[in-house]
Amino acid sequence: MKTVQHKAVEDLHSLANPEMMPDYMRFFKTGKEDYGEGDKFLGIKMPDIRKVIKQINNWDLVDVTAPHVVGAHLLNRDRTVLYEFTHSDDLWKKRIAIISTFAFINAHQYDDTLNIADILLHDTHDLIHKAVGWAIRNVGIKELHVELDFLQTRYQKMPRTMLRYAIEKFDESLRLDYLKGRI
Numbered sequence: 001m002k003t004v005q006h007k008a009v010e011d012l013h014s015l016a017n018p019e020m021m022p023d024y025m026r027f028f029k030t031g032k033e034d035y036g037e038g039d040k041f042l043g044i045k046m047p048d049i050r051k052v053i054k055q056i057n058n059w060d061l062v063d064v065t066a067p068h069v070v071g072a073h074l075l076n077r078d079r080t081v082l083y084e085f086t087h088s089d090d091l092w093k094k095r096i097a098i099i100s101t102f103a104f105i106n107a108h109q110y111d112d113t114l115n116i117a118d119i120l121l122h123d124t125h126d127l128i129h130k131a132v133g134w135a136i137r138n139v140g141i142k143e144l145h146v147e148l149d150f151l152q153t154r155y156q157k158m159p160r161t162m163l164r165y166a167i168e169k170f171d172e173s174l175r176l177d178y179l180k181g182r183i
Contacts, residue, residue: 011052017043059095059127066096071103079112086119091127094120098131105138113139114150121154126161133158133165141169156181 020043030039074082085097098120101113117132140147147166155163155178167175177183 008052008055011055012042012044012049015042015044015048015052017045019043020045062092062095062099066099067102067106070096071100074100075103075107075109082112082116083119086116091125094123094125094128095131098128098135101135102138105135105142108142110139110143110146114146117150118154121158121162123159129159129161130165133162133168136162136166137168140166151178152183155183 021041024041024043028039028041029035030037030041070082082097082100085093088094088097098113098116101116104110104112113135117136120128120132123129123132136147136150139150151166155166158166163178167178170178
């Protein structure tokens with residue numbers, strides 16, 4: 001199954017105009033020792049690019065970019081901005097806050113992920129439930145005991161979607177125990 005991003009890349013390549021490439025390469029200075037040396041262009045006009053980009057929604061943009069841009073940038077920096085985003089009324093800022101922590105999870109740094117998950121535990125939006133559950137699950141993929149400790153006192157209060165995402169990789173019997181409240 002193709003993701004929206006893969007489809008967008010295919011669509012952009014289908015709009016490539018080789019006749020325009022030399023003009024763009026000259027304009028953006030891609031010659032030897034120029035600032036854009038090595039950059040490649042497809043020769044696509046901006047209105048056509050905008051049509052393709054409209055296919056990608058905020059959800060796609062956040063999930064694809066937040067860990068690699070925001071998370072990577074904050075990996076060894078102050079993360080206060082993520083907590084500000086977490087307390088925002090803006091859905092996308094909250095989603096950026098939790099999704100950005102995937103960079104931290106990959107670096108085996110779980111505290112901010114779990115702190116932000118705790119703050120978002122009672123959020124009302126389904127896209128936040130999914131993102132938080134996904135983040136908790138990924139902590140468990142790295143360190144199952146950390147996820148289990150987090151879930152121990154929270155799983156019964158979590159929105160059902162969040163819990164389902166969080167325990168998705170558990171073996172069948174453990175997953176059922178969580179879903180039936182038998183932990």
